[in-house]
Amino acid sequence: MPIKFGTDGWRDIIAEDFTYENVMRVARAHAQALRATGGTSVVVGFDTRFQGAGFARVVAEALAETGLNVLLASEYLPTPALSFAVVHRGAAGGVMLTASHNPPQYSGYKIKGAYGGSATPALVAEVERALREPQPHNGPPGSIRSFDIREAYYAQLDRQLNLAALRAYEGHVVHDAMGGAACGWLTGYAQHAGLRAQVTELHGRPDPMFYGVNPEPIPQNLGELMGVMAGETGTALGVVTDGDADRVGAVTAGGRFFNSHQIFAVLIRHLHGRGLRGRVVKTVSGSRVIELLAGHLGLELLETPVGFKYITDAFLEGQADDAKAVLIGGEESGGLSSRGHIPERDGLLNSLLMLEAVAASGKSLDTLFAEIEAEVGFRHEYDRADLHLSPGFDKEALMREVQTYTDVAGHPVEGKKTIDGVKLLLSGGASAMFRASGTEPVVRVYVEAQTPGDVQAILGEATRRVLALDPGQRA
Known part of the structure; x- marks a missing residue:
């Protein structure tokens, strides 16, 4: 099965695609990428999701089999504590078994860099390449030891x-x-x-x-x-x-x-x-x-x-x-x-x-x-809508269409930003941002204005305009 990485790793549904077998594949690819940069150690943690400790143990064993020394969390821990542990223990990277805010049926494999944050796109690309082109490890295995970072993390919070x-x-x-x-x-x-x-x-x-x-x-x-x-x-x-x-x-x-x-x-x-x-x-x-x-x-x-x-x-x-x-x-x-x-x-x-x-x-x-x-001198009111659209919805066409808007709900467009999606800057300091998901047929609409009425009017019209472009909605 193809394993798709997002900005912070890989997430999938437990027992469908997030299985022991696939988790081992990802861990071995991750180990291959770390060894290529001279890495020798990695920290592994897990959250409270179903089989979190079990998946973490499988990851630790796969990493150790491929030559890395593994520090495995003795109990569930927060992602920031895991990331801090990577830096505190001087590891080459980290793995957090979590799907963050996703629904309970999901789990995930978050990759952390040696600096204690999300992996760089270059490292993620190297892990993906290793998944496609796995190389056998012929050297000695690494070790697995448990660790508890709570006291050191609390000391970091003190600072x-x-x-x-x-x-x-x-x-x-x-x-x-x-x-x-x-x-x-x-x-x-x-x-x-x-x-x-x-x-x-x-x-x-x-x-x-x-x-x-x-x-x-x-x-x-x-x-x-x-x-x-x-x-x-x-x-x-x-x-x-x-x-x-x-x-x-x-x-x-x-x-x-x-x-x-x-x-x-x-x-x-x-x-x-x-x-x-x-x-x-x-x-x-x-x-x-x-x-x-x-x-x-x-x-x-x-x-x-x-x-x-x-x-x-x-x-x-x-x-x-x-x-x-x-x-x-x-x-x-x-x-x-x-x-x-x-x-x-x-x-x-x-x-x-x-x-x-x-x-x-x-x-x-x-x-x-x-x-x-x-x-x-600005009053903040805000709301957001996540629009689930038909699988074939043309999100790029929507972004082109949005850039032609001259007003939204009677608020003239005074400028726009295209750093990510399209953010329309409206009169009175209001804004309407349209951003398409890169992995699913979802468009998110973010609206800010100075009154709740303006927020809802802008969000309502923006939502209607998006849905009107979706043949599945019209059907």
């Missing part, structure tokens, strides 16, 4: 955080782990760091079915957390991490969802307030607020295509040249990293940074973001 501010906070924090790889990790850190906050864990027992939802921190999956937070007031904070804990979401007192754009903005302002400087890196699907805030604070802004690998590239560039150092980089889906950390999305660190921002200011996330809106 990134203002512990005095965090320890002064005595409010309520609810962490929805969604049954995923962060189960027990945030409460464990609170005990490690001596925090006085009341930390409650929701869905804190590992569950391969993720308590009946897809483990993605978006409103439709957070009904229970919103219900818990509806009864809270003041600076109480709800945080949520996805299936492998690299993405983050938030819910504020009163049960209000606080989206990834808002999180990004608050963390930029907070880190800047701590005296940290550097570039702000955002994907093109990110909010206008990020652009305006970077300008307001005198920070250079770099805009990239969608995908955290582009943000990782910017972090690596900044590590090589301090003049290009990144303060913070983030994407619309809730993945962020900041200066001094590994170039990897980290839902646990970002949860704690949000808490730190609240603790240091004595203000809720809602209040902090309202202050940002006032400072930059």
Whole structure:
């Protein structure tokens, strides 16, 4: 069967294509690619999905058979902890058995580089080549040893955080782990760091079915957390991490969802307030607020295509040249990293940074973001639609069509960006972005405007225009 790699590895349905046999094939190809670069060791971890430990053991054995020394996680762990372990242990790379936020029936093989972030396209291409052209390994096998990175990872979080501010906070924090790889990790850190906050864990027992939802921190999956937070007031904070804990979401007192754009903005302002400087890196699907805030604070802004690998590239560039150092980089889906950390999305660190921002200011996330809106003169409202289209839908024709639009829902087009898909810049600071998936017949439409009514009007018309071009919808 053909194994298709995305930007962060390979994902497939368990027992259909994600089988022990195919996982071994990928691991042997990965080992071949690492050996070609002189690599001798690799770190392997897994999340809470079905047979995670079993798949990880198979991967470790296949890697060791082909000459690599393997460090195998002793229990499930978050992806950012696995990525940190690669750097901390000086390994040539890492493997995380996870399908991140995908539905429970999926698992995946995420490839991590020696720097503790997503593999470069060159390494992924080399693994794909090795799958097509496997070479036998005639040398001695490597070893397999277990490891536990929790203490060292917690020490890394200590270095990134203002512990005095965090320890002064005595409010309520609810962490929805969604049954995923962060189960027990945030409460464990609170005990490690001596925090006085009341930390409650929701869905804190590992569950391969993720308590009946897809483990993605978006409103439709957070009904229970919103219900818990509806009864809270003041600076109480709800945080949520996805299936492998690299993405983050938030819910504020009163049960209000606080989206990834808002999180990004608050963390930029907070880190800047701590005296940290550097570039702000955002994907093109990110909010206008990020652009305006970077300008307001005198920070250079770099805009990239969608995908955290582009943000990782910017972090690596900044590590090589301090003049290009990144303060913070983030994407619309809730993945962020900041200066001094590994170039990897980290839902646990970002949860704690949000808490730190609240603790240091004595203000809720809602209040902090309202202050940002006032400072930059723009009110942020946002929504997105994922349109599932017919298999033969011509996505390239759609992108050409979108570029001819002169208005959307009565909002004239004042400019456009084609970094990734097409983002139409509309009057009043609004925008409508159209982006086609590279692997499935899906088109995503992202809309930002200054009122909820404008967002829904623009999103509704944009959606209708896309669907009108799909013969399957018309049928």
